[in-house]
Amino acid sequence: MAIEIEQPSVGLSKVAVSDTHGEDSPYFAGWKAYDENPYDELNNPSGVIQMGLAENQVSFDLLEAFLETHSEASSWGKGAPGFRENALFQDYHGLLSFRKAMASFMEQIRGGRAKFDPERVVLTAGATAANELLTFILADPGDALLVPTPYYPGFDRDLRWRTGVKIVPIHCDSSNNFQITPQALEAAYSEAEAMNIKVRGVLITNPSNPLGVTIQRSVLEEIFDFVTRKNIHLVSDEIYSGSVFSSSEFISIAEILEARQYKNSERVHIVYSLSKDLGLPGFRVGTIYSYNDKVVTTARRMSSFTLISSQTQYLLASMLSNKEFTENYIKTNRERLRKRYNMIIEGLRSAGIECLKGNAGLFCWMNLSPLLEKPTREGELTLWNSMLHEVKLNISPGSSCHCSEPGWFRVCFANMSEQTLEVALKRIHTFMEKRERVRNLISSQ
Amino acid sequence: MRHLSTKATCNSHGQDSSYFLGWEEYEKNPYDEVQNPKGIIQMGLAENQLSFDLLESWLEKNPEPAGFKRDGKSIFRELALFQDYHGLPAFKKALVEFMAEIRGNRVSFDPNHMVLTAGATSANETLMFCLAGPGDAFLLPTPYYPGFDRDLKWRTEAEIVPIHCTSSNDFQITETALEAAYHEAQHRNLRVKGVLVTNPSNPLGTTLSRSELNLLINFITTKGIHLISDEIYSGTVFSSPGFVSVMEVLKDRNCDKTEVWDRVHIVYSLSKDLGLPGFRVGAIYSNDVMVVAAATKMSSFGLVSSQTQYLLSALLSDKKFTKNYISENQKRLKKRQNMLVMGLKRAGISCLKSNAGLFCWVNMRHLLRSDTFEAEMELWKKIVYDVRLNISPGSSCHCTEPGWFRVCFANMTEETLDLAIQRLKNFVVEHTANGHSKSNNSSKNSKRKLLPKWVLRLRDRDHKPDER
Numbered sequence: 011m012a013i014e015i016e017q018p019s020v021g022l023s024k025v026a027v028s029d030t031h032g033e034d035s036p037y038f039a040g041w042k043a044y045d046e047n048p049y050d051e052l053n054n055p056s057g058v059i060q061m062g063l064a065e066n067q068v069s070f071d072l073l074e075a076f077l078e079t080h081s082e083a084s085s086w087g088k089g090a091p092g093f094r095e096n097a098l099f100q101d102y103h104g105l106l107s108f109r110k111a112m113a114s115f116m117e118q119i120r121g122g123r124a125k126f127d128p129e130r131v132v133l134t135a136g137a138t139a140a141n142e143l144l145t146f147i148l149a150d151p152g153d154a155l156l157v158p159t160p161y162y163p164g165f166d167r168d169l170r171w172r173t174g175v176k177i178v179p180i181h182c183d184s185s186n187n188f189q190i191t192p193q194a195l196e197a198a199y200s201e202a203e204a205m206n207i208k209v210r211g212v213l214i215t216n217p218s219n220p221l222g223v224t225i226q227r228s229v230l231e232e233i234f235d236f237v238t239r240k241n242i243h244l245v246s247d248e249i250y251s252g253s254v255f256s257s258s259e260f261i262s263i264a265e266i267l268e269a270r271q272y273k274n275s276e277r278v279h280i281v282y283s284l285s286k287d288l289g290l291p292g293f294r295v296g297t298i299y300s301y302n303d304k305v306v307t308t309a310r311r312m313s314s315f316t317l318i319s320s321q322t323q324y325l326l327a328s329m330l331s332n333k334e335f336t337e338n339y340i341k342t343n344r345e346r347l348r349k350r351y352n353m354i355i356e357g358l359r360s361a362g363i364e365c366l367k368g369n370a371g372l373f374c375w376m377n378l379s380p381l382l383e384k385p386t387r388e389g390e391l392t393l394w395n396s397m398l399h400e401v402k403l404n405i406s407p408g409s410s411c412h413c414s415e416p417g418w419f420r421v422c423f424a425n426m427s428e429q430t431l432e433v434a435l436k437r438i439h440t441f442m443e444k445r446e447r448v449r450n451l452i453s454s455q
Numbered sequence: 456m457r458h459l460s461t462k463a464t465c466n467s468h469g470q471d472s473s474y475f476l477g478w479e480e481y482e483k484n485p486y487d488e489v490q491n492p493k494g495i496i497q498m499g500l501a502e503n504q505l506s507f508d509l510l511e512s513w514l515e516k517n518p519e520p521a522g523f524k525r526d527g528k529s530i531f532r533e534l535a536l537f538q539d540y541h542g543l544p545a546f547k548k549a550l551v552e553f554m555a556e557i558r559g560n561r562v563s564f565d566p567n568h569m570v571l572t573a574g575a576t577s578a579n580e581t582l583m584f585c586l587a588g589p590g591d592a593f594l595l596p597t598p599y600y601p602g603f604d605r606d607l608k609w610r611t612e613a614e615i616v617p618i619h620c621t622s623s624n625d626f627q628i629t630e631t632a633l634e635a636a637y638h639e640a641q642h643r644n645l646r647v648k649g650v651l652v653t654n655p656s657n658p659l660g661t662t663l664s665r666s667e668l669n670l671l672i673n674f675i676t677t678k679g680i681h682l683i684s685d686e687i688y689s690g691t692v693f694s695s696p697g698f699v700s701v702m703e704v705l706k707d708r709n710c711d712k713t714e715v716w717d718r719v720h721i722v723y724s725l726s727k728d729l730g731l732p733g734f735r736v737g738a739i740y741s742n743d744v745m746v747v748a749a750a751t752k753m754s755s756f757g758l759v760s761s762q763t764q765y766l767l768s769a770l771l772s773d774k775k776f777t778k779n780y781i782s783e784n785q786k787r788l789k790k791r792q793n794m795l796v797m798g799l800k801r802a803g804i805s806c807l808k809s810n811a812g813l814f815c816w817v818n819m820r821h822l823l824r825s826d827t828f829e830a831e832m833e834l835w836k837k838i839v840y841d842v843r844l845n846i847s848p849g850s851s852c853h854c855t856e857p858g859w860f861r862v863c864f865a866n867m868t869e870e871t872l873d874l875a876i877q878r879l880k881n882f883v884v885e886h887t888a889n890g891h892s893k894s895n896n897s898s899k900n901s902k903r904k905l906l907p908k909w910v911l912r913l914r915d916r917d918h919k920p921d922e923r
Contacts, residue, residue, distance in 0.1 A: 023588045026586070073531070085518060097510070100574075135573050135760075138755050146460060147463045150460045150461050289535060290535045292535050305463070315606075317735050320733030
């Protein structure tokens with residue numbers, strides 16, 4: 011029996027149908043090409059090598075060794091006596107032992123140069139959730155956050171999609187190695203003002219993704235002075251802090267604040283995660299560390315929408331409160347990443363390719379601008395396509411990171427074995443040699 | 456200052472309600488059989504603690520999944536890296552099969568239409584983000600779970616308009632009430648996007664009847680709107696008339712190729728049926744591929760830990776375990792509910808006849824000084840401070856009739872439940888003897904006069920998260 015529909019069928023929300031989720035960008039297109047033809051040493055040696063995924067796979071053996079010798083961390087002890095309590099635990103304050111372990115781990119990464127209070131640690135299901143949550147708390151729909159370019163493509167979704175907040179870029183370029191300048195900060199702020207958009211804060215990633223570089227102390231001081239002058243917030247996404255190749259080179263905003271006796275610190279919020287430093291993106295472990303009491307309280311309440319599984323909190327509390335393990339892990343992980351970095355830099359250099367001088371992260375920022383047919387975004391995408399379909403390497407084009415200069419690419423090196431990295435470097439070598447030959451051929455005609 | 460957003464400074468997080476105040480009192484003076492036998496007994500927490508032994512024995516017999524092993528090999532690496540928002544295929548398969556089993560396999564679910572989220576709290580909010588925004592409203596039958604005010608409205612900026620249900624017909628949803636709510640929304644200049652029902656109901660503990668489900672389907676078809684059926688208590692149905700999911704009714708009506716099929720969505724979770732609220736396992740099930748697509752991307756903001764997905768995929772794939780668990784869990788819940796109902800009866804207190812849930816909807820109207828919410832609050836405070844039981848007042852669930860309370864029975868031992876019933880019985884006897892109506896000027900009252908001001912002080916508090 012047909013029922014008359016009085017009104018037109020109701021659709022989805024504006025948020026649901028918008029494309030601010032950003033999944034139509036090349037960042038994701040490359041992923042698709044990889045999924046369809048993934049490299050495998052044995053089964054598919056001519057497949058696409060994934061170099062667009064900032065994963066840390068170099069230190070799993072250390073984690074596995076810990077699990078072998080501390081099985082109680084994952085099995086709640088014999089006869090599972092702690093299981094019940096753990097399964098029931100859904101307090102949005104998070105497991106105290108885990109918060110303590112996180113705070114102490116963050117201190118260790120910073121060589122003890124900053125202190126972290128477990129009471130200010132708010133837990134979220136990954137840094138993706140942490141960044142969105144902070145945006146909901148610090149800005150209203152229509153407001154803006156200033157973000158230095160180039161930046162992680164995911165921010166377009168994480169900071170803007172459901173929040174309705176805008177990103178206004180702070181333009182950085184290669185003339186000074188992409189460092190953030192006071193002029194660039196002011197220019198971005200004025201740009202927002204000219205569009206009648208209220209700026210609520212600055213969000214930096216330190217160490218930077220995709221640059222793979224830590225922010226210098228003087229620059230951090232300038233940024234902090236800037237946000238203080240403008241009376242806005244500062245979010246410092248420090249998820250790569252444990253991947254700095256040399257411990258002394260990372261300066262956290264926390265250190266700047268401590269040096270200033272925490273004056274004006276209520277505007278500062280740090281985001282951290284175990285996805286990069288510990289290589290555990292699947293476990294969804296993120297945190298917001300805020301120096302602002304109201305932000306801590308509100309973030310905690312909002313974290314109800316994105317709590318970390320108590321099973322996972324329990325496991326990681328055990329792991330990260332083991333000082334012997336964490337000290338060894340931090341040190342070893344750093345060394346292995348540095349070794350990988352040197353390997354890729356050398357390999358690229360011998361192929362005639364230069365990179366931005368990096369000191370952190372799971373990737374390097376490669377300069378292919380000399381290879382562009384046209385110094386434009388289209389030229390960059392054409393080259394990217396060649397890399398993907400001819401060389402069979404999925405790397406991330408700078409334009410997807412909103413880089414204002416065409417020709418730069420982010421290339422990951424920690425998400426594969428050394429052998430695979432060798433293969434990738436060999437392919438690049440071959441590609442460059444071919445181009446040289448073609449160029450010589452043309453110029454000799 | 457560097458101000459915070461409107462969302463951060465408003466009260467839509469809902470934590471100033473009495474629901475949370477009772478919690479705070481409990482935290483200050485929690486009952487413990489040995490350490491604090493005079494403390495407050497927590498009866499405001501809808502947790503299922505009755506069947507942990509079944510889970511524990513399964514874990515003992517199957518140590519591999521918790522240890523990141525599969526067939527003797529470690530799959531730690533694979534799991535640690537797995538962050539695909541499509542979810543672990545083995546887990547989704549096991550979960551949809553579990554959901555089907557709970558429904559007597561009268562309906563089946565496609566794992567490709569399921570989206571995993573960090574708990575039903577996240578699932579409900581995510582669905583709202585997909586279906587509604589500022590200026591939109593969802594209609595909800597009262598009484599409803601207090602947490603919805605936060606989950607559905609806070610960050611989405613959508614509105615809730617109540618569908619008023621009363622005890623005159625055991626709080627069932629009527630066509631009149633639906634239409635009235637719809638018009639109320641229009642009167643408030645809100646665009647109605649859908650109806651959200653909880654089936655089985657929290658706080659009523661009853662399943663929706665087939666006629667109510669048919670009514671709802673007719674209503675959303677006529678209005679061209681969505682229906683969300685929150686079925687997180689589906690595994691707690693312990694007696695007749697049994698659980699009928701909206702999916703079943705749609706199937707019986709051959710709606711699966713029609714437009715309305717795409718507008719019905721289910722929310723599920725393992726927090727109640729399996730007693731695992733800490734593990735944050737929720738799910739959205741939708742027949743509409745666009746909703747599935749949008750919700751999947753949004754789930755990035757609240758994914759389920761791969762460690763947990765793997766453990767539970769093993770647990771739920773064990774059909775021998777699930778079959779036994781479902782039936783044994785229901786038996787135990789039935790026994791407990793019966794214990795509470797009988798105990799209350801002996802105290803002269805009746806409950807709404809219920810067949811599901813982890814709580815009873817208790818009728819204490821006869822104990823009110825007057826048929827008002829002030830009187831309900833007064834009675835509630837007496838029960839919290841004097842009787843020392845934390846129960847949930849109906850007003851916190853937006854009930855339109857004063858005098859109803861939600862009392863949980865599955866989050867404590869039998870002995871504790873016995874004690875709670877005893878305390879309540881003593882209170883009723885005393886209360887009746889003292890003449891509960893109007894003139895009660897005994898010396899006990901002077902202490903009570905201080906209470907209203909204290910409790911009415913609404914401040915920022917840090918509470919444990921609400922638990923349904």
